[in-house]
Amino acid sequence: MRLILVPLLVACSGDGTTTTQTTPTTTPVETEPEGELYALTNTGNRNREGHTARSFPYEGGGVFAGDEPDNLFPSNDGVQAFFTINLKATPEDRKDKENLFDGDFTIHQALLSTRQVEVRGTPFEDLGALNLHEVQFDQFSRELWDLEPLEGGLSCVFADHRDGPFECDVTEAVRRSLRDEQRLLQFRLSFDGLSDADGQRDMALFYRSDVNATEDDIFDLDVYATPR
Numbered sequence: 049m050r051l052i053l054v055p056l057l058v059a060c061s062g063d064g065t066t067t068t069q070t071t072p073t074t075t076p077v078e079t080e081p082e083g084e085l086y087a088l089t090n091t092g093n094r095n096r097e098g099h100t101a102r103s104f105p106y107e108g109g110g111v112f113a114g115d116e117p118d119n120l121f122p123s124n125d126g127v128q129a130f131f132t133i134n135l136k137a138t139p140e141d142r143k144d145k146e147n148l149f150d151g152d153f154t155i156h157q158a159l160l161s162t163r164q165v166e167v168r169g170t171p172f173e174d175l176g177a178l179n180l181h182e183v184q185f186d187q188f189s190r191e192l193w194d195l196e197p198l199e200g201g202l203s204c205v206f207a208d209h210r211d212g213p214f215e216c217d218v219t220e221a222v223r224r225s226l227r228d229e230q231r232l233l234q235f236r237l238s239f240d241g242l243s244d245a246d247g248q249r250d251m252a253l254f255y256r257s258d259v260n261a262t263e264d265d266i267f268d269l270d271v272y273a274t275p276r
């Protein structure tokens with residue numbers, strides 16, 4: 049925050065001199081977070097990412113969530129997406145640097161976001177908010193359909209409008225993962241509701257070129273960190 053003094057009142061006194069009163073007001077100023085940027089993305093690994101139905105064991109490769117009323121989901125069942133970020137990965141532009149997992153860093157800020165999203169139908173109106181829950185699993189599979197969120201893990205609203213933003217502050221989750229030597233940061237995305245049973249798709253789909261594939265570089269984790 050930068051303090052800006054704004055003239056509030058200009059008054060002329062009887063002897064012809066002018067006095068000015070000021071009052072402090074605050075204006076938000078965009079500032080870069082402290083530290084260096086470590087830009088990570090999701091793995092794009094089929095063993096770590098995909099979608100499951102929310103009410104029965106099923107799995108597929110695309111990373112999407114919402115109401116998917118096709119013949120695989122005869123009861124207008126909901127789907128939820130899973131993805132993973134490897135904190136041990138070395139960012140492309142930082143080959144000369146130690147990765148976050150092997151190094152010793154002060155983490156100033158970590159923001160998880162995406163712009164690789166397509167919204168079909170009206171999920172935010174019909175199903176509610178798109179929620180992000182931190183989870184842990186070894187292998188992506190249909191058995192994750194009823195996986196509980198990680199105890200003490202991060203939960204947040206990733207988006208509540210089709211125009212976004214699609215993002216969450218995950219600073220504490222990154223700090224805790226590094227402290228606990230947990231190499232993988234894993235998340236589930238799901239809407240508040242399963243389905244509005246209108247026979248229409250109401251979904252958020254995350255992809256670059258193939259909606260049914262698992263692709264890397266969809267979710268961005270921007271970590272600002274300083275080596276200790």
Ligand SMILES: [Ca+2]
Binds near residue numbers: 117244250
């Ligand atoms: Ca629907």
Ligand SMILES: [Ca+2]
Binds near residue numbers: 170174246248249
């Ligand atoms: Ca609908």
